[in-house]
Amino acid sequence: MNDLATYNFAYLDEQTKRMIRRAILKAIAIPGYQVPFASREMPMPYGWGTGGVQVTASILGPNDVLKVIDQGADDTTNAVSIRAFFQKVANVAVTTKTKEATIIQTRHRIPEEPLRDGQTLVYQVPIPEPLRFLEPRETETRKMHALEEYGLMHVKLYEDIARNGHIATTYAYPVKVEGRYVMDPSPTPKFDNPKMHMSEALQLFGAGREKRIYAVPPHTEVVSLDFEDHPFEIQKFDKPCALCGAANVYLDEVVLDDKGGRMFVCSDTDHCEGRQAHGHAGPMLARPRHQCKEPAE
Amino acid sequence: MSSHSQIYAGAFADPVFAAQSVFRTLMDSFARPGTIGRLSASASPPSPLGNASGAVALTLCDHDTPVWLSPALSKSAVRQWIAFHTGACVTEVKDEARFAFVEKGAAVPSFDQFALGTQEYPDRSTTLVVEVEALTGGEPLVAGGPGIKAEIVVAPIGLPDVFLDFWTANRAIFPRGIDLVLTAGDAVLCLPRTTKLSIERE
Numbered sequence: 001m002n003d004l005a006t007y008n009f010a011y012l013d014e015q016t017k018r019m020i021r022r023a024i025l026k027a028i029a030i031p032g033y034q035v036p037f038a039s040r041e042m043p044m045p046y047g048w049g050t051g052g053v054q055v056t057a058s059i060l061g062p063n064d065v066l067k068v069i070d071q072g073a074d075d076t077t078n079a080v081s082i083r084a085f086f087q088k089v090a091n092v093a094v095t096t097k098t099k100e101a102t103i104i105q106t107r108h109r110i111p112e113e114p115l116r117d118g119q120t121l122v123y124q125v126p127i128p129e130p131l132r133f134l135e136p137r138e139t140e141t142r143k144m145h146a147l148e149e150y151g152l153m154h155v156k157l158y159e160d161i162a163r164n165g166h167i168a169t170t171y172a173y174p175v176k177v178e179g180r181y182v183m184d185p186s187p188t189p190k191f192d193n194p195k196m197h198m199s200e201a202l203q204l205f206g207a208g209r210e211k212r213i214y215a216v217p218p219h220t221e222v223v224s225l226d227f228e229d230h231p232f233e234i235q236k237f238d239k240p241c242a243l244c245g246a247a248n249v250y251l252d253e254v255v256l257d258d259k260g261g262r263m264f265v266c267s268d269t270d271h272c273e274g275r276q277a278h279g280h281a282g283p284m285l286a287r288p289r290h291q292c293k294e295p296a297e
Numbered sequence: 298m299s300s301h302s303q304i305y306a307g308a309f310a311d312p313v314f315a316a317q318s319v320f321r322t323l324m325d326s327f328a329r330p331g332t333i334g335r336l337s338a339s340a341s342p343p344s345p346l347g348n349a350s351g352a353v354a355l356t357l358c359d360h361d362t363p364v365w366l367s368p369a370l371s372k373s374a375v376r377q378w379i380a381f382h383t384g385a386c387v388t389e390v391k392d393e394a395r396f397a398f399v400e401k402g403a404a405v406p407s408f409d410q411f412a413l414g415t416q417e418y419p420d421r422s423t424t425l426v427v428e429v430e431a432l433t434g435g436e437p438l439v440a441g442g443p444g445i446k447a448e449i450v451v452a453p454i455g456l457p458d459v460f461l462d463f464w465t466a467n468r469a470i471f472p473r474g475i476d477l478v479l480t481a482g483d484a485v486l487c488l489p490r491t492t493k494l495s496i497e498r499e
Contacts, residue, residue: 009313018359021320022395025357026420028327029476029489031443035420059324061317146416178443178491180472202328217328217444217489 010057011089016040020058020213024204027215032177033145034128034212042208049082049107050208052124056105059120059204060086065093067101072109072250072267079107096270108171110192112249112271115201117218123186125207128214130174130184150182153225161230170235176223177216185222191234191250196222241266242284244275304377307341309355314338319356323478326487331440331449333432334485343374345400347428349480351378354426358383358396365394365411365423367403394423401428401481405457408467408475419472422490426478430455432486442492450497451486453479464494 008014016038023037042050060066066086070079074096082105083094095101098111105122115121127133131141134152144150153174160168173190177183185193186205196203196216203216216222226232240247242263249271251264263284266272276285309315315338322334342351358364364385366376375398376387388394392412399405411423435454438461441447456479457463467474467490474490488494 009317014313014316015359017316017320018357019361021324022357022362023420024324025327025424025476026422028324028444029491030419030472031491033419033472036418059317059321061321062314142417202324215328219446220443 007089009062009090010060010086010092011043012040012054012057016054017058020054023213024055024058024215027204027213028202028217030181031216031220032181032183032214034207034214036211037213039208039211043085044081046209047126049078049105049124051206051210051213052105052107052122052208053082053085053206054208055122055204055206055213056086056103057090059122060090060092060103062090062092064102065095065100067095067098067104067270068106069104069109069111069268069270070107071252072111073269075269097274098268098270108187108189109250109267110188110195112246112266112268113274114195115199117200119201121199121201121203123188123203123205125184125186125205125210125212127172128184128186128205128207128210128212130172130182145181148180150176153182154227157225157227161227167226167230167232173232174225176225178221179223182225183214183216183222189235189250190224190232193222193224193232194234198222237264239264240282241272241275242282244272244280244285245282246272246275246280303343303374304381307343307351307378308382309338309340309352311338312355315352316356319352323353323356323485323487326478326485327444327476327489329444330442330488330492331445331451331486334487336483336485339483342378345369345373346375346378346398347401347480347482349483349485350398350400350426350428352483353478353480353485354379354385354396354398355382357424358385360384360386362395363388363393365389365391365397367397367399369403370398370400391423397423397425399425399427401430401455405460405463407459408463411475413470413473413475416473419474422473422475424476424478426480427456428480429453430481432479432481432484437497438494439497440488440492440494444489445492451488451494453481453486455481461494461496464488468493 023035068079068083070076172187224232326334340351414422431454435452437452477488479486
């Protein structure tokens, strides 16, 4: 044999994949319920997306096109290294374009472009238990889910209102799935919560250190918890993206200097680049010199 | 064919990629209940186990998953075929099984005899793999629930007459309950416990 020894396709051994696949099927059958699984050590530290990587490795096939985003961006450390990992161990096609991807692994954003039937969104989840900061004991939180006892979560949101006048939770905003399980949507900004509701795509969540997998099938009700007099609201931005001029998208603040200069740009880099390629421009986009009407200062 | 070659033959030709593609079809079918998924990889288990059911066994069963077989399957070479190719042990106790297989035309035990999970761990339930005559052309049932946009009609042929009662009882104990994979030929139709079924009204 001339071939060098290689890893099994997609790194994980087949028994591990079967175990994770069984957990994924049960997770889909019980939307929002956290299925325990025997999470493996991965060649990256916990907290770097080991749960998402194990889910992706178990569903990935040779014909898939993989996109990996880290806070919406395709070009940040976590995204680049996970993409390179799967290129190496699965020799799979990768893309930065949301439209072309069949599997999108994400750390804390949902792409701006609506997902379609046939796409799977894999979330990297740090703390899967939405009740964990309210009740540290797993035995108790499990019982609370079993009995559908979610009063504590409403108390937490109420205390937000009592202290701040509004619900101050801005990310990892709790949702109720199909009227049954309260679920942590992973630390995505609450801006993305409405995109989970009745999504065309299958959404899978993997928490490696906490050893849990959960799922939201397509066309499933995902409701952000709120009160009648304090309805759920998403973040609003008063200016459009400084580079592509997009409104109604999630923006990142970029500090430009030490004199208070700042700009707000799309967190979803693919969406922003796509808009720029179609001729959309924000106030701070650097244009090629020949397109400028006045010489640059 | 001697019984020995029956036992050792008939697994996936390319186990890694075949298992992946069968799993993806199952995942998509569970995520979109009522749609019919065609398996692109085939297994040829000894009769009376169907090809698609055999492929599901090869994809999901191993030494961690006790398997229950219907009386006819249990008496056939299937028992040893599953043991040899997956390493799963065959159990006689229905509520210990993670997977249960029923061949075409055999009686389907009522679902509450299998593992239903607990309120704390509803995932610890049996997945039933039942082969039917065909996945279309039967009595139409309207399906709704997670994964289904509005509603979809499923019409398998060969389900027991009491199926709808079994299923309604299974649906009523959510989040506990069994999940069902119907197979025919090389196709599967999956019904997770969340799917609501009712008789079509005209």
